[in-house]
Amino acid sequence: MSDVTRMTAAQIAGLVASGEASAVEVATAHLDRIAAVDERVHAFLHVDREGALAAAAGIDARRASGEQLGPLAGVPVAVKDVIATKGVPTTAASKILEGWKPPYDATIVERLRAAGTVSLGKTNMDEFAMGSSTEYSAYGPTNNPWDLGRIPGGSGGGSAASIAAYEAPLAIGTDTGGSIRQPGAVTGTVGAKPTYGGTSRYGLIAFSSSLDTPGPCARTVEDAALLHAAIAGHDPRDSTSIPQPVPDVVAAARLGATGDLTGVKLGLVKEFAGEGAEPGVMAAFRESVDALVKLGAEVVEISCPHFEYALPAYYLIAPSEASSNLARFDGVRYGLRVGDDGNRALEEVMSLTREAGFGPEVKRRIILGTYALSSGYYDAYYGQAQKVRTLITRDFTSAFEQVDVLISPTTPFVAFPFGSRTSDPYQMYLADLYTIPTNLYGGPAISVPCGLSEGLPVGFQVMAPTMADDRMYRVAAALESAVGTFTPPEL
């Protein structure tokens, strides 16, 4: 049998279903790959070898007894460390949660199990999902498999890198401002942010509750769709979960893969097609637009005048919500406690605990959010940002009256060298310039590899209307059929 770690999730599921490969063989191959390369990549914070092999053996036993198995039975998956996994360490890459083992599973983890996937472990990320490079992980960065001296994107750099390094065929990420799509773009993998409310937040460690969206990472568009379908759908435990059927994203991906986009109207976001991006990124993007036109798509330029205010709005809204959400880390019910010498009062112990447990970017955002919510500044900052959020949403709804989807590059620049954007936090924020509008609107968006610039991957972003996730999969799969997939150099 050829190397299963190079196969797609769809192929692996087929092999396990037909009995050509056992789930244990598949899991072992991936665990061995992790053992061989993760010292250099550092995609994982925790590898659950025992748990993975037990889950795989369970799949094999159920198959042997003739049980009907889930659509992804025996397919390994890596899970971002911001997602609660019962009995398996979950830290959100923060010292404040070091060693914490949740007493329950997130809804999407339950759904992964129901689909028959085998969890390999937890992936590295920027602390509490705040960052675009994994350099803010309290446990050291993840290295981009394309160039180990460069960032893998963030916050979900571990999930994207695990896939690019063939350590896992599938991974789960979360996208608050681009944390699935931007890592996908810079590692040459596919990353999709579902419609907000299309995938459950129950069991996610909250960063910005009105924006956080879990979603799939994969090496092909079809695989991303298969994972999307497995985890999406209404969850009564999440009050912002949308009680509607999930669009058939798998069928849409397969339709797109036929390479016919006749009658599909693409809106090129005017504000994101000019300055701001590296020339190599724009060149790969433009070539991809031409490729889509050859497949029958019609392209029109669409102006979204408020998109230029998305970044400022986001960096007021997300830190505000974070400053409130992260108040729960008080050293009382779980995680770290520092300075409890029997003399100090609770408040002082809290302050010492939070000082010791949070990294610099988390502290900056808590302070920024506290500022934006302060009386006297609330109207000028948080209140104004919420109004701009309305205007950005209107830009989207008016655009979707004219076109089926919007397109842009995923991120303005390819993977940058470590340390090049950490001294000025705002330079790091620019990585999410093109991904953030979608989060404020709440619609779905996908990043699909579209080419290389100086040997490094470039991502193409497709944004669709709320609950029309199928549209972006169709266009992304069509582009993939035209430009192919991209393989990093051997590690």
Added chain:
Amino acid sequence: MAAISREEVAHLARLSRLAVTEEELDKFAGQLDVILQSVARIGDVAAEDIPPTSHSVPLTNVYRDDVVQPSLQQDDVLAGAPDAAEGRFRVPRILSEEE
């Protein structure tokens, strides 16, 4: 002119229960000033009559059926606590000496 002073950052850190160091205050004050100056242009948007959006999902008063389900086991919940005693979370004293 700076958008935010070192004293303001110190005050916000206290409100946020972060015992930041003097070095951090120096660093954060400069960085937060750059960030605030960059995001301040949000004020350029004319939006007086625009309603705010707090959330993209148009749902209100979401209910679910009130079905009795098993809760988490006490031992499982306390297992992750930094300190526990007699089936409860143990906390440092609430009042300081002078209170």
